Amino acid sequence: MIEMKKKSINSHTILLLITIGLFILLYAAGYFMYGFGDNAKGFEKLQTFLDIFRTNAALICIACGMTCVMLTGGIDISVGSLVAMDCMILSVGMENNGTSPTLLVPFVLLIGIVFGAVQGYLIGYLNIQPFIVTMGGMFFARGMTAMICTDQVNITVQNWFKEVAGLKVYMPFELGAVVNKRGVKMVPYINVPVLIALLCVILVFLMLRYTRTGRSMYAVGGNQQSAALMGLNTKRTKMITYILSSFLCSIGGILYCMNTMCGTTTQALGLEMKAISSAVIGGTLLTGGVGNVFGSFIGVLINGTINSIVSFNADLTRLGGTVPNVVSAFLLFVFIMLQAIFAKIRERKQ
């Protein structure tokens, strides 16, 4: 029995190691293309690496929630719209109504919890398919965004929200500092959203590993009937999962708003797909029961690196629009194929 447990943990760790290995490979490829020798364009800088974190802070948070949902065998496609609604509430509240962010931030988090509770109740207790329920949530949140305001609202009011968003956290010991052309020393930095996102990853990781709720999520996703026979409350577990997802999504929405400082109806379109693909790249199965938050975190970094590499290619960015998506899709394809091949090799060995 103990041996079996060891073995299963090992096989999961290997999958995670493969993902990390592929990430290093991808980053190395980018380094040799745009950060090495004569054609160095800045990819070699530490700041480029940290920028991946900065631009994807919200996505890291959302991918954590998505991982939990996928662990229970469900899916949550409402996250992108919920982010848009959160941003709109924050920006309209601060800019047009002059409400203090001290009130708005807890309000947005509360909305996340209520939103998740309704979805979780429908999925867990009424047994409706998660895809349909969260699609309803997606339509609802996107429509509500338009109901609040149809124009773009930029946050120009000075308050602690804006100050926190603009705060730079420099690397300790001037790590990776470079002197630019004007002779000014540039120390690489991250910002507060990144720290919050990393904290979320650690907390969700610990929750999944060491708490009763977290372990129930794995059990429900692995086999719902067995979990129920074991005496777990599968309905409640599912509901909690969706509440957690929407709550993390609301945190993500606040971080997203800190990055963009505006609210529009078309904000965060397709963010749910990014979150899902990150989780899948990180080794989470859509069928449930298998996965790891740390893997999803690496998945977000991989997606970010792909975007970063694409943005360094002048030919692609000149075409603009959705054209760089072709490259992103191709890299995603290569990635999924590599994973499938590794999975097949492992299967054959066993």
Added chain:
Amino acid sequence: MKKVLNWLKKISKKPLFLPLFSVFLVLIINVIYDAAQGNYALEFFRLELKEGALYGRIIDILNRGSEAAILAIGMTLVVSSSAGTDISVGSVMSLAGSLCCMILAGFGVTHVRELGDLQAPIFVGVIAGIAVAGLCGVFNGFLVAKMKIQPMVATLIFFTAGRAIGLLLTNNKMVYIHLDQFKVFGGKLWIFPTPTVIAAACILVMTLILKTTSLGMYVQSVGINPKASRIAGINSVAIILLCYVICGLFSGVAGIVATSRIYSADSNNIGLNLELDAILAVALGGNSLGGGRFNLAGSIIGAYTIQAITTTMYALGVAKAQAPVYKAIIVILIVVVQSPVIKAYFAKRRAQKATLAAAAGRG
């Protein structure tokens, strides 16, 4: 009276009852609204012949819902066989339309006004568009069936890339084909709107295939248990692949219709979010998204229900950007009514009443 009640009980257990019931509900709302507005109460059902074409709200719904209905056919098979959804259909639609227009107009040309300016006969462009969509289906099917990648992830590749490839093909511009011969696919055929006719033809072809061959049974069997089906002698890989190819071909057809409607290749907007409508149609039709048994008629009725809801909302004067809120509420209500838990609750109450009545009868 008792006979009527019994009959009602009987039909309420039929699989098509709820999809049809939702359509009925939408129609009732329309009639009530018209009556309340002081219009002719049956305004909704009125058909008119204007300039040699049929007009009316029903025709409008059937016309506008064509693309979703065509997509729903393929989506039903995909969901049934692979227990997953093909989220690339909207993007593939756009790709098919772009390729068609690019072949007709030539690369880099944005306007075609004369028949002589065409680079290829129209049917070549149409077939090329449908063929490339079929190829996308082959690619998706290969990943899902052979490489055992989860459907949503495998189709995520073309969900991201389809539109972008379309933009590359049209050189990042809108391509207009101002020709009546091309507009016909989105225009009218005799007195009927062509999209409706095309959708009807697609439904007919699929129904014939399902009726005359055992494809339907194979698909359901693979969806319920791929391993057991393989042992029973069904080539599950080939069946799943075939389902994705069919889904791809139908999205190609839908793409051509959508392109012809606006006689231009608008890569950014054609088929946008239509994959959601198609999946929703499948679910509203009473099909489980977990694979297995399917009901094609349900899906198609589901597709038209969604369009009826949308059209009704616009008729009621809801702004376009805010419409999703009401759509979400209606969809959630419909699925809540359909949910097994609610059904079981009512069944239990009915049983309780029956036992009480029996006890009273005996006493």
